[in-house]
Amino acid sequence: MTENLRDRGMDCALYSSYSSPIATVTLLEAAPAVSPALALTVAAAISAAGLAMLMQPGRRGLRLAGTVIGLAGFAMLMVEVLKRATAGAPEGGFPPVFPVIFGFLAMVGAVRMITSPRPVFAALYFILVVIATAGMFLLLGAEFMAFALVIVYAGAILITYMFVLMLAQQSPVAGEGDAWYDRVPREAISAVIVGFVMLATLGDAYFSPAAQRFRDDTSIVSARAGEQAAWQRLESMPKLLLETARKAEPKTAAVVSTNFDELSNRSKNATLKVTLDDGTTKDLAMDAALLPENSRQVGVDLVSRYPAGLEIAGVVLLMALFGAVILARKQIELGEDERRGIAGMRRLTVDGEAGGSR
Amino acid sequence: MSNMMAQTINTLAVTDAQTVNAALLVSAILFACGLIGFLSRRNMIIMFLCTELMFQAAALAMIAFGNIHHDISGQVFVIFILTVAAAEAALALGLVVLLYRRRETLDSEAWSELRETA
Numbered sequence: 001m002t003e004n005l006r007d008r009g010m011d012c013a014l015y016s017s018y019s020s021p022i023a024t025v026t027l028l029e030a031a032p033a034v035s036p037a038l039a040l041t042v043a044a045a046i047s048a049a050g051l052a053m054l055m056q057p058g059r060r061g062l063r064l065a066g067t068v069i070g071l072a073g074f075a076m077l078m079v080e081v082l083k084r085a086t087a088g089a090p091e092g093g094f095p096p097v098f099p100v101i102f103g104f105l106a107m108v109g110a111v112r113m114i115t116s117p118r119p120v121f122a123a124l125y126f127i128l129v130v131i132a133t134a135g136m137f138l139l140l141g142a143e144f145m146a147f148a149l150v151i152v153y154a155g156a157i158l159i160t161y162m163f164v165l166m167l168a169q170q171s172p173v174a175g176e177g178d179a180w181y182d183r184v185p186r187e188a189i190s191a192v193i194v195g196f197v198m199l200a201t202l203g204d205a206y207f208s209p210a211a212q213r214f215r216d217d218t219s220i221v222s223a224r225a226g227e228q229a230a231w232q233r234l235e236s237m238p239k240l241l242l243e244t245a246r247k248a249e250p251k252t253a254a255v256v257s258t259n260f261d262e263l264s265n266r267s268k269n270a271t272l273k274v275t276l277d278d279g280t281t282k283d284l285a286m287d288a289a290l291l292p293e294n295s296r297q298v299g300v301d302l303v304s305r306y307p308a309g310l311e312i313a314g315v316v317l318l319m320a321l322f323g324a325v326i327l328a329r330k331q332i333e334l335g336e337d338e339r340r341g342i343a344g345m346r347r348l349t350v351d352g353e354a355g356g357s358r
Numbered sequence: 359m360s361n362m363m364a365q366t367i368n369t370l371a372v373t374d375a376q377t378v379n380a381a382l383l384v385s386a387i388l389f390a391c392g393l394i395g396f397l398s399r400r401n402m403i404i405m406f407l408c409t410e411l412m413f414q415a416a417a418l419a420m421i422a423f424g425n426i427h428h429d430i431s432g433q434v435f436v437i438f439i440l441t442v443a444a445a446e447a448a449l450a451l452g453l454v455v456l457l458y459r460r461r462e463t464l465d466s467e468a469w470s471e472l473r474e475t476a
Binding site: 169188320 | 374375376377378379380381382383384386387388389390391392393394395397398399400401403404406407408410411414417418421422424425426427428429430431432433434436437438440441442443444445446447448449451452453454455456458463464465466467
């Protein structure tokens with residue numbers, strides 16, 4: 001165990017000696033006076049100032065300046081955050097182009113969404129955010145969720161929003177343009193201040209040196225643990241395990257026993273003892289690449305670890321369905337008398353009529 | 359050529375700390391934007407759209423942290439977030455249509471008499 005830990009410690013030292021790619025360190029040098037601890041907060045403040053200027057309706061120059069300042073703030077945030085990530089970067093030093101592009105798209109979409117005076121455009125910008133986030137999911141190795149997000153969010157939820165927008169949108173009066181309540185934000189400055197506090201707090205929580213170190217250590221330590229857990233989940237699904245074993249050895253007839261304990265030792269693989277078609281037994285060393293693909297792993301995890309959550313999700317959806325039906329029913333104005341009639345109570349007025357025939 | 363492409367894809371698929379950091383930053387920004395939008399917009403539909411934006415940020419953070427811990431549960435939780443978001447959208451939009459029928463406007467200020475007296 002101690003040997004193992006030392007091994008990891010060496011790994012950490014190896015990773016931390018890696019310097020970040022040159023391409024990411026440009027803008028921060030423009031503001032050398034800011035101490036590193038404050039850099040994120042200052043960048044967040046600059047972005048917030050840009051956003052506050054962007055939210056002033058009708059002043060074109062101010063909005064243009066806000067765009068420039070906001071973009072500068074975003075660039076500073078991104079550069080500072082990338083600079084703090086030193087562990088685990090690939091040796092080739094490939095600059096993280098795609099996270100930056102997707103992050104930029106998501107940011108632009110979100111900002112335009114909350115500043116656009118036209119609700120339909122806001123919904124369309126939200127689709128941009130969804131697609132950029134899906135790209136981010138892909139980069140993080142969550143392929144199934146990326147596609148599910150595009151299908152469910154961009155394909156279903158946003159269409160519902162569009163429907164309601166079309167249904168409830170007032171037709172614009174000629175010469176008046178957008179509705180005033182879409183053009184004029186409410187308490188823009190205070191809202192931006194709240195958002196800035198949120199962003200600064202989250203930034204400090206996510207990217208403080210302690211949090212960063214914890215994250216780097218966790219990432220290195222739990223790499224094997226994650227693989228081990230994935231194999232162990234597979235163990236409870238005999239058919240899938242057999243299928244996986246057949247990927248390594250096509251002639252496998254049955255899996256006799258499994259051994260995933262040695263996975264914590266980084267030089268060892270998971271091993272399966274299997275019987276072949278001709279009756280002989282064989283030990284198979286399983287590589288992590290043989291694990292089922294992402295969508296299958298998500299499915300296995302969902303049904304084996306969170307069956308109760310799955311049921312509750314079903315109940316939540318059912319209740320939402322009932323709630324939506326009840327809300328969407330045509331509301332009939334009933335007097336006190338009719339309500340009492342429906343409830344089967346005695347009527348207050350004495351008019352001789354049988355209840356509810358009116 | 360295809361070999362080089364495969365190599366590039368491999369390099370990209372290796373999730374390094376920089377990707378995770380960028381994802382966390384984007385999630386923080388999206389959440390802050392959603393919060394600002396919810397507070398400052400008057401259109402009720404946009405306000406609910408902003409809550410969806412915050413859901414989105416939570417999902418992104420969930421996946422990024424799941425990636426750090428090499429645990430697939432982060433992705434499973436996003437399925438639950440998606441469920442709740444769908445349920446919320448159905449209910450919220452039903453409510454918005456109801457409120458719109460009553461006042462013929464999407465302005466949330468139209469309902470400001472619901473607040474306590476200052």
